[in-house]
Protein backbone atom coordinates (compact mmCIF):
# COMPACT_ATOMS: atom_id res chain seq x y z
CA UNK A 136 0.00 0.00 0.00
CA UNK A 137 1.51 3.33 -1.04
CA UNK A 138 1.89 5.92 1.71
CA UNK A 139 -0.91 8.45 1.63
CA UNK A 140 0.11 12.04 1.05
CA UNK A 141 -1.03 14.53 3.57
CA UNK A 142 -3.17 17.59 3.18
CA UNK A 143 -0.06 19.56 4.19
CA UNK A 144 1.55 18.87 0.81
CA UNK A 145 -1.55 20.11 -0.97
CA UNK A 146 -1.66 23.22 1.20
CA UNK A 147 2.03 23.99 0.63
CA UNK A 148 2.58 22.76 -2.92
CA UNK A 149 6.21 21.74 -3.38
CA UNK A 150 8.26 23.29 -6.17
CA UNK A 151 10.43 21.13 -8.40
CA UNK A 152 13.25 23.17 -9.90
CA UNK A 153 15.44 21.66 -12.56
CA UNK A 154 17.78 22.83 -15.24
CA UNK A 155 21.29 22.07 -16.42
CA UNK A 156 24.17 22.26 -14.02
CA UNK A 157 25.40 25.85 -14.21
CA UNK A 158 21.99 27.31 -15.14
CA UNK A 159 22.02 29.26 -11.88
CA UNK A 160 19.69 27.27 -9.62
CA UNK A 161 21.85 27.54 -6.49
CA UNK A 162 22.53 31.24 -7.07
CA UNK A 163 18.82 32.03 -7.38
CA UNK A 164 17.61 29.72 -4.61
CA UNK A 165 20.19 31.03 -2.15
CA UNK A 166 18.93 34.56 -2.76
CA UNK A 167 15.29 33.47 -2.44
CA UNK A 168 15.94 31.65 0.84
CA UNK A 169 17.72 34.75 2.15
CA UNK A 170 14.87 37.04 1.15
CA UNK A 171 12.24 34.76 2.74
CA UNK A 172 13.78 33.20 5.84
CA UNK A 173 11.76 30.22 7.09
CA UNK A 174 9.42 30.12 4.10
CA UNK A 175 11.17 27.29 2.25
CA UNK A 176 12.82 24.02 3.09
CA UNK A 177 14.91 21.34 1.44
CA UNK A 178 13.88 17.79 2.23
CA UNK A 179 16.38 15.39 3.85
CA UNK A 180 17.25 12.66 1.34
CA UNK A 181 17.79 8.96 2.00
CA UNK A 182 21.05 7.30 1.06
CA UNK A 183 22.67 3.88 1.34
CA UNK A 184 26.15 5.38 1.47
CA UNK A 185 27.95 5.46 4.82
CA UNK A 186 27.92 8.70 6.86
CA UNK A 187 31.06 10.83 6.48
CA UNK A 188 32.76 12.84 9.18
CA UNK A 189 30.26 14.59 11.43
CA UNK A 190 27.20 13.73 9.31
CA UNK A 191 24.21 12.84 11.45
CA UNK A 192 21.36 10.52 10.62
CA UNK A 193 18.26 12.59 9.84
CA UNK A 194 20.23 15.80 9.36
CA UNK A 195 22.36 15.63 6.21
CA UNK A 196 20.71 12.35 5.13
CA UNK A 197 18.57 9.52 6.39
CA UNK A 198 21.17 6.75 6.34
CA UNK A 199 19.58 3.39 5.55
CA UNK A 200 20.61 -0.09 4.42
CA UNK A 201 20.13 -1.22 0.84
CA UNK A 202 17.33 -3.54 2.04
CA UNK A 203 15.50 -0.69 3.78
CA UNK A 204 15.95 1.51 0.72
CA UNK A 205 14.63 -1.09 -1.73
CA UNK A 206 11.73 -1.89 0.60
CA UNK A 207 10.69 1.77 0.48
CA UNK A 208 11.10 1.82 -3.32
CA UNK A 209 8.69 -1.12 -3.50
CA UNK A 210 6.17 0.74 -1.33
CA UNK A 211 6.35 3.78 -3.66
CA UNK A 212 7.76 5.67 -0.68
CA UNK A 213 10.12 7.75 -2.83
CA UNK A 214 9.01 10.65 -4.99
CA UNK A 215 12.26 10.13 -6.89
CA UNK A 216 15.37 8.04 -6.46
CA UNK A 217 18.56 7.22 -8.34
CA UNK A 218 21.84 5.38 -8.08
CA UNK A 219 25.23 7.14 -8.18
CA UNK A 220 28.55 5.36 -7.97
CA UNK A 221 27.10 2.27 -6.38
CA UNK A 222 24.92 4.02 -3.78
CA UNK A 223 21.20 4.72 -3.78
CA UNK A 224 19.81 8.20 -3.12
CA UNK A 225 16.20 9.27 -2.94
CA UNK A 226 13.67 11.82 -1.73
CA UNK A 227 10.97 10.14 0.33
CA UNK A 228 7.33 11.18 0.34
CA UNK A 229 7.68 11.45 4.13
CA UNK A 230 10.65 13.85 3.86
CA UNK A 231 8.59 16.17 1.65
CA UNK A 232 5.63 15.88 4.04
CA UNK A 233 7.88 16.79 6.97
CA UNK A 234 8.68 20.13 5.29
CA UNK A 235 5.04 20.83 4.39
CA UNK A 236 3.94 19.97 7.93
CA UNK A 237 6.25 22.67 9.24
CA UNK A 238 4.27 25.07 7.04
CA UNK A 239 7.15 25.45 4.59
CA UNK A 240 7.26 25.09 0.82
CA UNK A 241 9.52 22.19 -0.07
CA UNK A 242 11.96 22.94 -2.89
CA UNK A 243 13.13 19.92 -4.82
CA UNK A 244 16.26 20.70 -6.86
CA UNK A 245 16.50 17.61 -9.04
CA UNK A 246 17.69 16.43 -12.44
CA UNK A 247 15.73 15.17 -15.42
CA UNK A 248 15.24 11.53 -14.45
CA UNK A 249 14.00 12.60 -11.03
CA UNK A 250 11.62 15.12 -12.60
CA UNK A 251 10.09 12.35 -14.71
CA UNK A 252 9.64 10.15 -11.64
CA UNK A 253 7.97 12.90 -9.60
CA UNK A 254 5.62 13.68 -12.48
CA UNK A 255 4.70 9.99 -12.81
CA UNK A 256 4.39 9.08 -9.12
CA UNK A 257 1.10 7.22 -8.55
CA UNK A 258 -0.01 8.95 -5.34
CA UNK A 259 2.16 12.03 -4.74
CA UNK A 260 0.14 15.21 -5.41
CA UNK A 261 1.38 17.10 -8.45
CA UNK A 262 3.97 19.72 -7.47
CA UNK A 263 4.72 22.83 -9.55
CA UNK A 264 7.54 22.35 -12.06
CA UNK A 265 10.01 25.09 -12.94
CA UNK A 266 12.83 24.77 -15.45
CA UNK A 267 15.73 27.20 -15.32
CA UNK A 268 17.50 27.45 -18.65
CA UNK A 269 20.76 29.10 -19.61
CA UNK A 270 20.46 31.55 -22.56
CA UNK A 271 22.52 29.21 -24.75
CA UNK A 272 24.90 26.30 -24.64
CA UNK A 273 27.82 28.70 -25.20
CA UNK A 274 26.88 30.87 -22.23
CA UNK A 275 26.40 27.79 -20.07
CA UNK A 276 29.89 26.64 -20.97
CA UNK A 277 31.33 30.06 -20.06
CA UNK A 278 29.55 29.97 -16.69
CA UNK A 279 30.68 26.45 -15.86
CA UNK A 280 34.25 27.45 -16.69
CA UNK A 281 33.87 30.74 -14.80
CA UNK A 282 32.65 28.93 -11.70
CA UNK A 283 36.00 27.11 -11.73
CA UNK A 284 34.73 24.28 -9.55
CA UNK A 285 35.02 21.48 -12.09
CA UNK A 286 37.75 19.74 -14.03
CA UNK A 287 37.60 19.69 -17.86
CA UNK A 288 36.19 16.16 -17.94
CA UNK A 289 33.41 17.10 -15.52
CA UNK A 290 32.57 20.23 -17.53
CA UNK A 291 32.23 18.21 -20.76
CA UNK A 292 30.03 15.68 -18.95
CA UNK A 293 27.83 18.47 -17.55
CA UNK A 294 27.49 20.03 -21.03
CA UNK A 295 26.39 16.72 -22.53
CA UNK A 296 23.86 16.22 -19.74
CA UNK A 297 22.72 19.85 -20.23
CA UNK A 298 21.75 19.11 -23.80
CA UNK A 299 19.59 16.19 -22.69
CA UNK A 300 17.97 18.33 -19.98
CA UNK A 301 17.16 21.10 -22.46
CA UNK A 302 15.82 18.73 -25.11
CA UNK A 303 13.56 17.17 -22.49
CA UNK A 304 12.34 20.55 -21.21
CA UNK A 305 11.37 21.50 -24.75
CA UNK A 306 9.66 18.19 -25.51
CA UNK A 307 5.89 17.67 -25.32
CA UNK A 308 6.35 15.13 -22.47
CA UNK A 309 7.91 17.68 -20.14
CA UNK A 310 5.81 18.49 -17.06
CA UNK A 311 7.19 22.03 -16.59
CA UNK A 312 4.68 24.75 -15.77
CA UNK A 313 7.24 27.43 -16.56
CA UNK A 314 10.60 27.79 -18.27
CA UNK A 315 12.68 30.77 -17.17
CA UNK A 316 15.78 31.79 -19.11
CA UNK A 317 18.58 33.00 -16.85
CA UNK A 318 20.19 35.65 -19.04
CA UNK A 319 20.09 38.75 -16.87
CA UNK A 320 20.34 37.44 -13.29
CA UNK A 321 18.14 40.17 -11.75
CA UNK A 322 15.37 39.60 -14.28
CA UNK A 323 15.56 35.81 -13.89
CA UNK A 324 15.46 36.16 -10.10
CA UNK A 325 12.31 38.31 -10.25
CA UNK A 326 10.65 35.80 -12.58
CA UNK A 327 11.51 32.86 -10.34
CA UNK A 328 10.26 34.78 -7.31
CA UNK A 329 7.00 35.59 -9.06
CA UNK A 330 6.51 31.95 -10.05
CA UNK A 331 7.28 30.59 -6.59
CA UNK A 332 5.96 33.25 -4.20
CA UNK A 333 3.46 35.05 -6.41
CA UNK A 334 3.01 38.53 -7.77
CA UNK A 335 2.32 40.12 -4.40
CA UNK A 336 5.87 39.27 -3.26
Ligand SMILES: Nc1ncnc2c1ncn2[C@@H]1O[C@H](COP(=O)(O)OP(=O)(O)OP(=O)(O)O)[C@@H](O)[C@H]1O
Pocket residue numbers: 154155156157158159160161162163278279281282317318319320321323
Ligand atom coordinates in the same frame (compact mmCIF):
# COMPACT_ATOMS: atom_id res chain seq x y z
N1 LIG B 1 22.46 35.46 -15.04
C1 LIG B 1 23.75 35.16 -14.80
N2 LIG B 1 24.72 35.85 -15.42
C2 LIG B 1 26.00 35.54 -15.22
N3 LIG B 1 26.46 34.56 -14.43
C3 LIG B 1 25.54 33.82 -13.77
C4 LIG B 1 24.13 34.07 -13.93
N4 LIG B 1 23.46 33.19 -13.14
C5 LIG B 1 24.40 32.42 -12.55
N5 LIG B 1 25.65 32.79 -12.91
C6 LIG B 1 26.92 32.16 -12.53
O1 LIG B 1 26.94 30.89 -13.18
C7 LIG B 1 27.59 29.90 -12.38
C8 LIG B 1 26.67 28.70 -12.19
O2 LIG B 1 25.58 29.04 -11.32
P1 LIG B 1 25.09 28.04 -10.16
O3 LIG B 1 26.26 27.43 -9.45
O4 LIG B 1 24.06 28.77 -9.38
O5 LIG B 1 24.39 26.90 -11.08
P2 LIG B 1 23.50 25.63 -10.66
O6 LIG B 1 22.40 25.55 -11.66
O7 LIG B 1 23.13 25.69 -9.24
O8 LIG B 1 24.51 24.43 -10.89
P3 LIG B 1 24.58 22.98 -10.14
O9 LIG B 1 23.33 22.23 -10.56
O10 LIG B 1 25.85 22.37 -10.71
O11 LIG B 1 24.66 23.22 -8.67
C9 LIG B 1 27.95 30.59 -11.08
O12 LIG B 1 29.33 30.94 -11.12
C10 LIG B 1 27.05 31.84 -11.04
O13 LIG B 1 27.62 32.89 -10.32
